Structures are given as structure tokens and as C-alpha cells.
Amino acid sequence: MTYDFFYKLFGSQIIAAIIQSLLPLFIFILPFALFAVWLERKVSAHMQDRLGPMRVGWHGWLQTVADILKLIQKEDIVATASDKPLFNIAPVLVFVGTYAAFAAIPFSSAFIGSNLDLGVFFIVAVSGFVVAGILMAGWASNNKYSLLGSMRSVAQIISYEIPTMMVIITIVMITGTLNLNTLSEMQTGHFWNWMIFGGPVFGVSKFLMIPFMIVSFGIIYISTLAEVNRTPFDIPEAESELVSGYHTEYSGMKFAMFFLAEYANMFAVSAIVVALFFGGYQSPFGYVGHLFGLQWLVPIEQLLWFAAKGLFFVFVQMWLRWTLPRLRVDQLMTVCWKYLIPLAFVDLIIIGLITLI
């Protein structure tokens, strides 16, 4: 819909496509990253009975803007012993992997970067770039802490992709589509049509499914948390052990790119969880636009609902970060291989049986 608008405006498919692809970056990812960093600092501060940034703007809301300005001005240090081409490509690759995931995320019925039929699959596949980028960063830094961090990160991300995929398969089994837009459209109506409440089809199977859907949601939330390297699964960055993991040697804008990618990733995984389980961009109660007959208001409302749901899960990620201690490497693997994967398998089988009814 936005693509058509730009196509009519400029009369060129290429310009329209470029604008369409840059839109989420400039109107969503950058402001979101700035806001999320500020929110993270505020949430952490208030959970520890502090105030956090207070001096730049109202309650320090411009603090992250000031930080970014500082990072842009900083010297770009490249260590002598590092592998320079890899060192320079790594942050870009990490960011590209994160940014590409936003292409298939439906922000509202009017705006989806690319309405792919393999939406979820595309996101999972493209997140693989992040693993390569992180390993590159760790290796090219020529620093033992960076390498350890990136090795841990790779082991962790690859392990936790399995339960994530299992849960996605569960959802796909019920809905029969990988298209995130169709998935969101299916869950339209009221909140009881959301996947977490058994999906849109009313019947016995819906009520049988609810407990297993909640378990699936728990599994995918925990494993996506591990995929974006957040506490309690932040052993790749483990400040107290590894300085700051794979981005120890990075400075200035390259560090900012890792940082941006991390926060964008937080929203990306929250968006996937929202699209799969919580109705995507659908409002839980109906729309003000429909109520007053203002059809143009509906996509905007949908965007707001989507952002609100995504932000809520980002907030929960922060909440968990400032509550839980870090897991040991063996505990991390235990959680994944001994608990999440068997549970995901059992869940898959049971939901498969229920859908057969």
C-alpha cells in the first residue's frame, strides 16, 4: 500500500522500492533504538531505586541522542593485529542481518516491507547473518575475550534456533501459512482469536490448545531471548568475565552499529512473538476507525497496537535482564537441550494431535 503510494508519487519502481526499504529504518528502527536504550537505563535505574539519566531533557530523554552524537564524533580505532577486512565488515553484517528481518515484519495492514509467503522462514534464515557477523567480529578482533564471546554466542544462537523453529512449526501446523501478514489477518477480531488463546476457529480444540499454546509461547520467548544475547543468556557479552565479548575491540560508529543491531534485534524477536501469538497488528478490542467510519485511521491504529505490543515484550526482556543473574555455559546448554527442545517436541506432537480432531 505504501509502495503503491510512492510509485504513484515518483513514477519509478526503483525509487519507490528504495524509499519503501528505508522507511522502517528511519521511522522505526533508529527512533526505537534510541528510545529503547533510554528505556533500558530508566527501567534498570528504577528497579534499583535509582533515577537514571535525568539531566539531558525531560527525565533525560535526550540522553541517547547525546550519546549517539558522541559516538559519531569518536575516533574509529582499528587494532594493528586485527584482520582488517573482516573487522570492518562484521558490524555491517550484524546490522544487515537484523535489518533484513524487518522486511518481513508486518507493522500494519498497510505497511509490510515485503509480503513474503515464507515470511517467518525468511526471518529465521536471515538472522543467520548475525551469527556469521558475530563470529567474524570475535575472530577478526584477535582478542581472546572477543573470540571466547563470539564462540559462546554462536553455540548459543545455533542451539536455541532449534526450539524456536519447533514452536514456529507448531504454529504453521495450525494455520497452514508462513506468511506473517496472513497470520496476523487470521487473528483478527477480538483478543480471544489470538493464537495464544487457541486461534480463530471456535470449537473444542481451541480450548484444548490454550495450555499448550502458553507453553509454546514460553518456549519461544525464552529461546528468542537467548538468540538476541540478553540476560540471563548474555554469556557472549558477560561484562564481568569477558569485558564486553565480541565487541570489545570496537569503537565509535562500529560499536554503535552493534548496539543498534542489538536493540533492533530485541524488537524483531518481540515482533515475531507478537505476530505469532498475540495477533500481530490486530487490536484486541476493535478499532476507533471502524467506529467512526474513518477507514484511513485503521492502519495507523494497527501500527500503534503493533508498536505497543512489541514494546511490552521489549519491556519484559529488560525486566528479566534486571531480575535474573547470568547462566553458566553448561546451564545454558542444559536449559536448551534438556528442557526446551524435549518440551517443544512434546508440545508439537500434542498440538498436532489436537489439530487432527
Place this chain on the structure above:
Amino acid sequence: MREYFKNIWAAIFTVSVGMKITFKHLFVPAVTIQYPDVKPKLPERERNRLYVNMDDCIGCDQCARACPVSAITIDTVKALPTEDLKTSQGRKKALWVTNFSIDFSKCCFCQLCVFPCPTVCIYMTDVYEFSEYKRENLLYNFSTLTTEEIKQKKTNYNLFEAEKAKEKAAKAAVAPVPAKAAPKEN
């Protein structure tokens, strides 16, 4: 098998307990004091920068002698009998205090100078923000007299002394010294 499900339950239970605690703390008022805007209430007997009320100072030098780090320097000139110097309590002052300087780069804020003061003119204030870029700026001079006044007081006293000596000499010339009129003191 029981152990396995027990572990899962323990994980869910302990995480939710922790999350409940942190969520409660979100709404606990912060202990942070926004320092330059909001200042903490100081205790009653706080020890900060000293202040000297020069109207009351009699130049007795007791504070300078009490100071363990010799941060206080006092110079005095005797006042003439014609000059009527008084403290705010009406106590007579015999000295002009020409210099009363405290070097706060030496001061250790022990408050030992405050107690011996007979007129309670040196005391602690609540000012604690007085950092300086240059060390000389920490040398505070409390004397209220200007340089000219100090010079004048000195010359006045010297003149008075000289006059007195002259008078004495004149007296001695008129009447010879009475032989051992008064027994020597001490």
C-alpha cells in the same frame, strides 16, 4: 522424571518471585538526591568552611595556637588608648587584627579552633562547595581593614610609642630615678 518436572517448576516459580520483587521496586521512590538542584540536609554539627566574625575577634591568637596544621595566621597591632574598640557584647578590644587568614588547603576541618575562642567569633558554616582552580584562592583573608588602614594603625602605634618613650625620657631627665622604688616583679 520427578526431578525433571520439579526443576521446571522451581525455575518458573523462582523467576516469577524475582520478577515480582523487581516490579515492586519499579515503584519504590528513588533514593537518589539530584545533587546540584536538591541538596541533602546536613547534620546539625556538620564541619565545613570556617567563618570569622571580625567584629568580635579580639586577636587573642588562641585559635591559631590550637590549629594542628597551622592553617591560621594572625597579625595584630595594639590599639591606642584613645581608640575605643568593642565587640558586639561590649567587651573591650585592645588589638587591631591586621591579618586573619585561614589556608583552607591546609585546614583539616577538625573544629579545634572553634572551642577555645573566648568571643565565639570563629565557627563552622554549612558551605562545602568552595573548590578552586588555583591553590592561592583557598587562602581566605577575613581581616576587614584595608592595606592603608593597616599602615596607618602601625604608624599611629609607632608614633604613640615614640611619644611615650620621649615623655619617659623627659621625665627621667627632670627627676632622677628613685632608687629601687618598687621591687622588681617575678
